[in-house]
Every structure is written in structure tokens, then in C-alpha cells.
Amino acid sequence: MRYTGASIIGIGESSVGKHPHESTQTLAASVVQAAIADAEIDWQDIDGLVVTQPLVGGFPRHSLAVAEQLGISRQLAFADTVSMGGASSVLSLQRASDAIRNNRASTVLIVAADTPRTGQEREESVRHFAKQRHPSWEQPIGMLNLSAYALLADEYLRQHSLERDALIEIPVAMRSHARSNRNAAYTDSMTREEALASRLVSDPLRLVECSPINDGGVALVVTDTSNRGSSSTDSIAIRGSGFATDYDSVTYKVGESVDSPRRAFARAAKDSALGIGDCDLLMIYDSYSIATAIQLESIGASAKGRAPEDFREGKYSTDGEVPVNPHGGLLSHGHCGGATGMHHLTELIKQLRGVADGQVSLRDGVGLLQAEGGIISAAASMFLTRMQ
Amino acid sequence: MDLQTWDYGLAHRISNSADAIWWKAFCSGMITVQTCRKCLRDQLPIGTICRFCRSQNDLGTRVFHDEVNRVGSTKVTTPAAPEFEAAVPFTITTFEADSGVRITMPECASVVQSSRVKEPAAIVPCKCSLLPIPHIQMTFGSGE
Numbered sequence: 040m041r042y043t044g045a046s047i048i049g050i051g052e053s054s055v056g057k058h059p060h061e062s063t064q065t066l067a068a069s070v071v072q073a074a075i076a077d078a079e080i081d082w083q084d085i086d087g088l089v090v091t092q093p094l095v096g097g098f099p100r101h102s103l104a105v106a107e108q109l110g111i112s113r114q115l116a117f118a119d120t121v122s123m124g125g126a127s128s129v130l131s132l133q134r135a136s137d138a139i140r141n142n143r144a145s146t147v148l149i150v151a152a153d154t155p156r157t158g159q160e161r162e163e164s165v166r167h168f169a170k171q172r173h174p175s176w177e178q179p180i181g182m183l184n185l186s187a188y189a190l191l192a193d194e195y196l197r198q199h200s201l202e203r204d205a206l207i208e209i210p211v212a213m214r215s216h217a218r219s220n221r222n223a224a225y226t227d228s229m230t231r232e233e234a235l236a237s238r239l240v241s242d243p244l245r246l247v248e249c250s251p252i253n254d255g256g257v258a259l260v261v262t263d264t265s266n267r268g269s270s271s272t273d274s275i276a277i278r279g280s281g282f283a284t285d286y287d288s289v290t291y292k293v294g295e296s297v298d299s300p301r302r303a304f305a306r307a308a309k310d311s312a313l314g315i316g317d318c319d320l321l322m323i324y325d326s327y328s329i330a331t332a333i334q335l336e337s338i339g340a341s342a343k344g345r346a347p348e349d350f351r352e353g354k355y356s357t358d359g360e361v362p363v364n365p366h367g368g369l370l371s372h373g374h375c376g377g378a379t380g381m382h383h384l385t386e387l388i389k390q391l392r393g394v395a396d397g398q399v400s401l402r403d404g405v406g407l408l409q410a411e412g413g414i415i416s417a418a419a420s421m422f423l424t425r426m427q
Numbered sequence: 428m429d430l431q432t433w434d435y436g437l438a439h440r441i442s443n444s445a446d447a448i449w450w451k452a453f454c455s456g457m458i459t460v461q462t463c464r465k466c467l468r469d470q471l472p473i474g475t476i477c478r479f480c481r482s483q484n485d486l487g488t489r490v491f492h493d494e495v496n497r498v499g500s501t502k503v504t505t506p507a508a509p510e511f512e513a514a515v516p517f518t519i520t521t522f523e524a525d526s527g528v529r530i531t532m533p534e535c536a537s538v539v540q541s542s543r544v545k546e547p548a549a550i551v552p553c554k555c556s557l558l559p560i561p562h563i564q565m566t567f568g569s570g571e
Contacts, residue, residue, distance in 0.1 A: 169507035175472050180533050180560060181503060181511040182519060190499035190521050190531070242502040290470070290521070290531050291478075295498075 217367025
């Protein structure tokens with residue numbers, strides 16, 4: 040097959056957890072060094088930069104500050120900062136790909152790093168997430184992001200007549216996957232009973248159904264495929280992507296279902312001429328258990344109301360019909376604040392290269408990254424394929 | 428303590444946040460939703476554009492009662508700010524009117540939730556002092 044457009048030729052990533060001796064800037068520097076080495080390029084080859092906005096250590100024009108710190112300011116023909124929560128992973132890559140397709144840049148560096156676990160007090164994190172809610176309708180009544188997701192979870196469980204603890208299957212599966220991942224923050228075993236013993240933080244969600252905030256970083260090098268050719272087995276092609284939104288605040292959700300993941304996926308499928316049946320694995324943004332279920336059902340991987348049962352039956356296990364988040368997802372691998380979801384991307388690339396810790400078996404070398412930001416407010420989908 | 432004296436700072440913030448006329452109606456004993464004056468379908472801050480009829484106008488309030496569906500409910504145990512520390516745990520519930528307008532309000536902890544089996548027959552402003560923020564009280568129907 041002849042590949043055109045953009046491809047990923049290098050990745051660098053940190054472990055996820057506590058990095059008390061690192062700042063957001065030093066973490067970024069480390070992962071960038073690793074990505075450039077992996078891509079086997081020179082610093083001067085980079086002429087584009089996309090960064091995600093961190094919670095800790097961010098600058099008002101963050102991409103320019105990162106360029107300054109890396110000493111690449113004068114060589115850039117393109118720079119941008121993406122701030123779309125969990126959808127930033129797909130959108131960063133989409134932004135880089137678009138810049139390459141439109142000849143704005145030929146080799147784009149993507150940088151995402153953050154230290155919200157050790158770089159700020161817990162109260163600051165809570166305040167940050169409280170301020171994300173609608174200033175008129177949600178902040179005054181004490182709503183946090185997790186409560187907004189809990190409202191979705193309650194609605195979902197009622198709509199499908201499921202038991203209150205049905206979603207617990209998802210964090211249990213994610214923990215099982217994380218156990219083989221050296222970079223995951225949480226790798227001790229967790230049975231269903233232990234998960235159910237976790238405290239309710241916003242009914243019906245338990246603590247283990249909410250992704251834990253951690254430190255971590257990722258960098259990627261994206262280039263015009265024609266620069267590298269299709270001979271390298273380490274290059275991963277960006278095949279197609281899509282974006283959709285329904286609302287920003289959950290208060291403005293209309294009707295029973297969340298529809299943006301379905302529309303984003305349909306756009307990505309059309310853009311890439313690929314479908315769910317082509318995928319060897321699915322990387323689903325799992326900030327909360329309910330987000331995972333809604334997205335899997337929206338993209339047609341599970342029937343409506345069936346995702347928890349599909350997890351329980353092993354459909355999404357690492358040796359199942361179509362593995363989901365073999366690295367353990369945000370729920371066990373960890374949520375890196377402004378760099379959240381980027382490890383889904385590096386895991387997918389490692390899986391397609393055949394070098395992941397918990398390597399799954401591949402058929403055609405096709406994977407999907409399905410992400411969401413806000414309260415499933417922004418949905419973004421992207422198909423990646425191994426070049427062969 | 429009555430509604431007028433509850434946490435004046437918070438009330439002031441709510442009022443300033445969007446010139447919230449629903450707050451004033453709430454204090455006078457009505458559950459209302461701040462809607463587009465033209466089509467009455469959208470909840471919106473003053474001066475913004477209605478998502479449904481696209482008009483940019485002053486607002487009216489629609490009394491929010493009778494035919495409502497409870498669409499989501501959660502018991503909050505993590506305070507979002509210091510003023511909520513004394514309130515947790517409390518319940519936040521989203522209701523949807525037949526017109527499609529939604530309202531999300533706290534309920535005081537004294538109301539026992541049985542969200543899967545009972546639907547409220549009526550929701551009214553609650554004047555108890557258990558929750559230091561404007562909140563609602565529900566009356567359950569006898570359909571269960």
C-alpha cells in the first residue's frame with residue numbers, strides 16, 4: 040500500500056506516577072530527547088511544534104515557551120497549543136498532520152508534559168476541576184467534573200436498567216491490563232470485590248472508577264511520509280481522524296444520549312475508509328468508567344448498555360476479541376493532567392510496532408484512538424496503521 | 428436561617444455570575460429556569476444567544492414544576508470549594524422538563540434518594556438549613 044500524508048516516526052515517554060524531582064519543563068525536555076533519538080532525526084529538522092497546555096508550569100503562550108526552552112524558536116514555521124482536555128491527544132496529532140498536509144511544516148514535534156501530582160497541592164487540583172464547570176449553573180452548586188460524570192453514569196445505568204455497580208468491571212479490567220506495563224502507576228492486583236470496597240466519591244462512581252492524577256510526559260515526531268518512505272517498520276501512518284461536539288457543560292446536554300463520539304468516529308471512518316471491524320485494538324479515553332462505556336457503545340464496539348458485560352466476558356481483555364487499553368488506561372496507568380491521553384497514543388504506536396510490554400496479537404496492524412475532553416464534550420477519533 | 432440570609436457571599440456570586448434571575452425567583456419560593464423570552468426552550472445567561480431560536484434577548488423565567496423527569500442524580504462527597512465543606516455529602520440532581528430544558532440543583536442530605544424506583548411528584552425550594560446553598564426538596568408520588 041502507498042501511504043501519503045503524515046506519519047509518526049519517533050516517540051519518547053516517561054513513566055507515569057510521582058516525579059517529585061522533575062518540573063513540567065524538565066519532563067518535557069527528557070521525553071523530547073527520547074523522541075528525537077527514536078526518530079533518528081536532527082534537531083534542525085524540526086520546523087513545527089504542537090504542545091498541550093499543562094495544569095502546572097504552563098505559560099500563556101505555551102508553545103512559544105516550550106520552543107524557547109528547547110532552543111528551536113527560530114527554525115519553526117508553525118507552532119500551536121492545544122487545550123481540549125482529553126481530546127488533546129488526537130487533536131495535537133490532527134493539528135500536526137494538517138500542518139504537514141498543507142505544507143506549513145514538514146516535521147512537527149508534539150510535546151505534552153505535566154506534573155499535577157507532585158507540582159501542586161490536592162486543593163489546587165480540586166479548584167482547577169471545579170473552575171471547569173459552568174460559571175452560572177454548575178460552579179455555584181458545588182459541581183466537580185467527577186459529579187458531572189456521575190450524573191451521566193446515573194442516567195446511563197437507569198436508561199439500560201443496569202445494577203448500580205455494573206461499571207466496576209471496567210476499572211477491574213484496566214488494572215489487570217496495567218499489571219504487565221512497566222510504566223503504569225498502579226500495578227498491584229485488584230479483584231472485583233476489592234474494587235467494590237472502594238469508597239463512593241460521587242454516587243454511583245467509586246474511587247477506582249475515576250482516573251488518578253499523576254505526573255508524566257510524552258513527545259512525538261511527525262513527518263511527511265514522503266520524507267521517510269514506507270520502508271521503515273517503525274513508522275506509523277495517520278490514516279484519518281474526526282472531531283465532534285454536542286455541548287461544553289453537561290447541563291446543556293440535550294436528550295438521553297451523548298452523540299459526539301459516534302459522529303467523531305463516523306468522520307474518522309470516512310476519512311480513513313476504515314471501520315471498527317478493521318481494528319486490532321482500541322484505545323479508549325477512560326477518565327471515568329462511564330466515559331469508557333459510552334464511547335465503546337457510541338462507536339459500535341458494544342451494543343447499547345452492553346459495554347460493562349462485554350468487559351466482564353473478556354471481549355476487551357488483552358487476549359480478547361478486540362483488546363481495549365492494554366496498558367491499563369487512565370484508570371490504572373494514570374491521568375497526567377494536561378498531558379492526559381498521550382500515553383494512549385504512545386501505547387498504540389508501541390503496539391503497532393510490536394514492542395509494547397503487554398503486546399497483543401495483530402492482524403492487519405490497525406488501531407483506533409477514541410478520545411474525549413470535558414464531560415464527553417469534545418470527541419475525537421483517529422485511526423493509525425502500521426506501514427507494511 | 429432563611430434563604431435570604433444563607434451564605435450571602437455565595438448568593439452574591441451567583442447573582443453576579445449571570446444576573447441570575449432564577450436565584451431571585453428561588454428566594455421567593457419558586458423553582459424556575461432562566462429561559463429565552465422568545466421561545467422559552469433554552470436555559471441561558473442574559474444577553475447570550477438562544478441555541479434554539481437564535482435570538483439574543485433579555486430573559487424570562489419559566490416556572491419549573493409538574494412534568495419533569497429526573498435524568499441523573501449523584502451524591503457528592505468531595506467539596507468543590509471551602510463553602511461546600513459543611514454541606515457534603517449532598518445530592519445533585521438533573522431534571523428535564525418536557526420542553527427539553529434541564530435544571531441541575533442540589534438536594535439537601537435529609538432527602539433519601541431512591542432514584543431508580545421513584546420519580547418526584549414535585550420539586551420545591553427547600554428552606555432548611557442543612558445545606559448552605561440554594562437547594563430543592565422533593566415530594567415523591569405514590570406510583571411506586
